[in-house]
Amino acid sequence: MNKRIMIVAGEASGDLHGSNLVKEALRLDPRLSFFGIGGRRMRDEGVTILVDASEMAVVGLVEVISHFRVIYHAFSVLKKIIRTTPPDLLILIDYPDFNLHLANVAKRAGVRVLYYISPQVWAWRVGRVKKIAGLVDRMAVVFPFEVPFYEKEGVPVTFVGHPLVDTVHPTMTRPEAQALFCLDPARKTVGLFPGSRKGEIRNLMATIIDAAALLRKHYPDLQFILPLASSLSNADIAPFLGSNPLDIKIVEGKIYDVMQVCDAIISVSGTVTLEAALMGVPMVIIYRVSPLTYTVGKRLIKVDHFGICNIVAGERIVRELLQDEAEPGLIAAEIGRILTDDVYAREMRQKLAGVKSKLGAGGGSARVARLLIEMVTDSTETQ
16 A cells, blocks of 8 residues: 655745655655655755745744744645545654644644654754654654753664765866856865745845955955755845845756855854754854844754854854854855955864764764664554
């Protein structure tokens, strides 16, 4: 019998990890059928997308409220399916506030839950571990330091390794990428990574462009490149570029080929900072949300660093510019230091190289796929 699996990935990074998981699972059992929330990558792997992840990817209290209708509709659609035609397994990828509510629906309907990419309980709202313990049948975590948090509460947990270890690789040489992107190899290149959410574009794109303009003023030979996330379109960033006087190269896809041609990167906080760390590219991390969201979050967050690459490293490898500090002058100054201070840039690269060793060996997606198969099999045997 074909097994129906509901999978929920509410953001671009989850779409990436979900697509790799689906690919590995179908390799093990082609009879599996996937449906749920995701983006282009999951759709390309054969997942029936009921709600596009691009409509769900928001950060912050104010931002969530403004998208409440879309999020509530998505939740209602999935809840009805779980109650009327329950799937054989529910896979949740990150996106905790939405997914934990859905896990509660699944629990009441007798649907087993595999949670992949853990909510960051070690960073904030530690009390959620107890809630998770009552809702999740198996937690698949990507950082080794997450295991004790779940073991303490009796949650079945498996460290699978980070899936990015397998996927963060360029597809061509640096000279080939420079030629493809029409970049001059004799000039230094700065990457502009404004994020995958429309809210991030609204909050930070103009700041990033202003920082790039300052850099061009001080370093006239600089060239800029911007990889467009799969959840965005050119129309989302066009209003901020105008006539594009900085001649920013816009690239769809090939994010790791883009990274390898960069001498430095301006990046919003998120999974992309870990990808850049694995590529060994020096960067500055910026982050800005509504004042209310930041005020509330600051009281709840229990970690010393905001950028995930710094959290994994356990030290401030990369400078973080948050809220009011995320302004063009400070951003440009940090990138300028990376470009001109060889010792500073070299030390950052060396420390970024140490991040990869903490993320485990490759094969993370395949390990989760095996857990998926085991849970579907166990579910069948108990019916």
